[in-house]
Amino acid sequence: MEYHFGTGRSRAAPYVLLAPGILLYVLLALGPSLATAVYSFTDATGLPNSPVHFLGLENYREFLTLGAASKENLAALGRTFIFSIAVTVVQFTLGLLVAVLLNQKLRGTTFFRVLFFLPVILGVTIQGLIWSLFLYPLGGPLQGFLGLFGLHPDFLGGQPAEAFAWVIVVQIWSNLGMTMVIFLAGLATIPNETYEAARIDGASRWQVFRDVTWPLLTPAVNTNLVLTIIGSLQAWQLFLVLTGYRAGTQVMGYLVYATAFGQTSGTTSGNTFRQGYGAAAAIVLFVVVLAVGLTTQFLLRRREARLLG
């Protein structure tokens, strides 16, 4: 594009002013991001000035195949998938349902939209603390309510599987609003006349949804699926607030954090501060996310081409 703001030295102005932004990005994000792969081949620790040695694939071998720890690592990988599938299915379905209902020009739409989105703004610390209280086990509100159905949950202090399930609930509660607003944005692009034409043709509500709304909503469906799948594979911060690093509940993201920064239970000890090993775990998770993400994208594009030509 043409540059209108002088020649010679003044031509350098855009370069000079762009430089800080680019340098910060390369130094603090892009460089470190790529360096994760390099660190994964070393025995780097979190201690300053400690020597770093090249280990080849040793960290990966240890992570995936060595002893009881590797079994626990693979279990964490399995839990990551379970977490991601459960969160994606429920959050996607509920988000779609809520968005479609809120798009019907009911009363109080703004109220519902603000309410469901609010946890997204409050962030993981407040989300977690609010639910720690709500799941209070000694006569808390949910205990009383579920007791009416003959259930006696132990919540976050129960068996690992139960604690894990409650974190899934909180994760969905916290992020449903995000899914909802993306669907609402997609629904807003579908012109009213399209619905009216279908209704005049005698289509039922379900037929309108299946044959008009759902296909035209494809871009929002794709965005939501990719974001929720990738996001839930990487999510772990609610575990930090709700359960801490507890055997039988860890997902991959938490495992990476705990091995690299040694804060398995709020305490720091030198020998768990294994950053090279943690980097290898991070790359394993990254490869999983990339593979799942690209496959999802590929399948969704094919579906989009089939639906929309």
Next chain:
Amino acid sequence: MSATLMPRSRRRRLDPGRMVAYVFLIVMAIIYIAPMVMLVLTSVKTLPDFNKSPVALPTEFAWSNFTEAWNKANFPRYLLNTIVYTVVSATIFVITGTFLSVAIARRFVRGGGLMFTLFLIALFLPPAMIPQFQLILRLGLYNNPIGYVMLFLVNPIGIVILVNYIRTIPIELDEAAAIEGCGYVRYVIQIVLPLAKPAIATVAVLHAIGVWNELVLATIYLTKADYYPITRGLIVFNGVYGSNWPVIAAAVLMIAAPMAIFFVFMQRYIIGGVTAGAVKG
């Protein structure tokens, strides 16, 4: 027009489909409101009241929970830290990000397209957390507010939003500005900035929310209590106060309530920005 609409909307309200929709939405709303009500109720209860029954209404109002939380949780300090971290990092990011985005969006620099791609693919790169820590450690900025703020000077999605927005500003304005004999810096500040204000404001607010809510990086990088932001402060307070839920609830509420009010007033802005970021990023 309105005469034909009236009977239709009256018929709509009796529609059974709408009734089902309302029932579903109200059940959902209860699931969202109940934990928040529990928080508010607990925050005004005495500890004996809470221990007797966590769900009963308070027999007396214990406003002292709030003063206790405010004083013992070192709140003023943590809140000030959070405000400083948020304002400083959002300001630096928005200034550097705007100059960066103008140059890329207007193709004033060679390789701008490639640079933009680097920001676009940021979501699909490995996490930077571990080498970032090594970098800050070796720079001697571990457990240092400057090192902590440095972590928030970059936001690829923000750049993508800015570039896409600036691209929609008519090019004719550049030529008009040039005829006036306007230099580059003045052009960015006086022509682009006012026109890109909605996008810049959105990006600034989104960035600020992210810094404000950050917990993990604060846990990793800041071990000195004087440097804690409010998120870390709340978690540590929760650990120390253990089962004194009324005081913890008061502490959480004091942070959550202003954020909720801010959000209610800015909701159109924030939701629009988040959606744009998600769809474009």
